[in-house]
Amino acid sequence: MSTKDYLEKDYYKVLGVPKDAPAADIKKAYRKLARQYHPDANKGDAAAEEKFKEISEAYDVLSDDKRRKEYDEARSLFGGGFRGNNPAGGFPFDLGDLLGNTGGGAGGLGDILGGIFNRGRTGTTQTTPGRRGADVETEATITFMQSIDGVTIPLRMTSEHPCRACAGTGAKTGTTPRVCPNCSGTGQVSRNQGGFAFSEPCRECKGRGLVVDEPCPTCHGSGRAASTRTLQARIPSGVRDGMRIRLKGKGAPGERGGPAGDLYVVVHVRPHRIFGRDGDNLTVTVPVTYPEAVLGADIKVPVLGGMPVTVKLPAGSANGRTLRVRGKGAPRKDATRGDLLVTFEVAVPTKLSEAASAALEKYRDATADHDVRGELLEAAKGEG
The missing domain is CATH 1.10.287.110 (DnaJ domain)
Known part of the structure; x- marks a missing residue:
């Protein structure tokens, strides 16, 4: 309650x-x-x-x-x-x-x-709680192969850190901040209203508990300054294009001992020249000849990052038929892998030798009684 x-x-x-x-x-x-x-x-x-x-x-x-x-x-x-x-x-x-x-x-x-x-939880009340650092977002572009295998990439980040010139005190070199006389260094003051006492951040020191008489020329008394750092970010295997990766505690540092924020990396994946992706499955299109599609054949199929595998194409396969190769897709969270979806397309030659042309003409004559469009044209005459 x-x-x-x-x-x-x-x-x-x-x-x-x-x-x-x-x-x-x-x-x-x-x-x-x-x-x-x-x-x-x-x-x-x-x-x-x-x-x-x-x-x-x-x-x-x-x-x-x-x-x-x-x-x-x-x-x-x-x-x-x-x-x-x-x-x-x-x-x-x-x-x-x-x-x-x-x-x-x-x-x-x-x-x-x-x-x-909330009795029993704690015996004291924290008057100046630490403030959590801000979350930071950046972007990274990786290759298709890296998205499948995972990769560690360097990220150059610019964020606020304790000022190096004054070691985060906000005071000019050679001087030191003094304890705020208004709040006695607590950063909080009590305000009476209607018989109740409420705590609020001290206006004199803005909740820091310290007063700077001679500000640091680098950070102007804030104790913070922009700095650049390079960190190594691990992009997990199986990441997809546009996915947002959270790196806990890698964002902006906290204040007054508070925890650091998180870093979010938006991953962009460059497309592959041959392979595509459909969820946890990889896709590839493999050309075959007309005789291979009609008579059937054993077809060598490429695998991303591995040796080709042989897939048996059944006889009478129509153009665009898709077969599945188990376990050759993208990695999943449960350490299994998706499949490789292979689509076979009949490659139509643009140039033929005389012998090939003669053979096709004989085939055409031999199958002249087979009207592949007859059923379509007949159906078009009906009402639908």
Whole structure:
């Protein structure tokens, strides 16, 4: 259950029992309401179903002694919870800001309530959490063969790192930063509002905890400077064109001890002159002669990065027939490989010798009674 639930929902009111009700009364009230609003007794009634969920949620909290105690402590701390955008007798507020749900990190009410709802996790509260470094994206172009076998490539990256001139302090050489007198070096200050104390980044030092009187001329006091580095990136085997590879922790470095971001490499694969790709399968087109297609033949087929294999082309194979060679495709994640899809195309010669022309003429005369287009023309006369 979220912190917001503890603050906004009155589970005693949901079950219709007083706050000091014993466990037996809570159980009795729950059973009565559960029978009344159970979905089986109210089929098709969305309101009853929602009420049943609310009743079950309330009972889950109040029937557990530990959770009930935490719930009572929270509501006691905030006078029974917040109502709308103006708590009774209080000031206008945004509940999302109070709960720390604006994405800004530490400092929200969720941190204040951590001791109530997250007991046993930690004994201290981190006042200046480290900030994770930014993610970085780059591109790399590899060959078709490298995409199949995998390759390690160098990547030249430019990003922000601690300034070498001042070793990341932001202070001019020969000087040192001083502890911020406003926040005593914590980087956080407390702000009182409506009887509550909230932590926020110190405006004097911008959350660093240090003040630079004489800024470094290289980084102008930021402690960061652009630097170029070369790293080795491993592109896994079987990668496809346009695939995005994530290299964890290879992005921009973090701040205040925070982890580095990630590096994303968008891979571009140069097309191969002979082979193509269809998912985990490789494709290749192999020319054959007309007699080989008609009579059948053993055809040598190229394999990417290996010796050719022999494929038996059955007699009477039509132009464009595709056969499969198992295990000669791209590698998969489970260490198996796809297949090689071989498409056979009849190569029509542009020049013939006299003997070849005479042989084809004899073949034509011998098959003159076989009309290959007769069925097509006859079908065209019909209605479809």
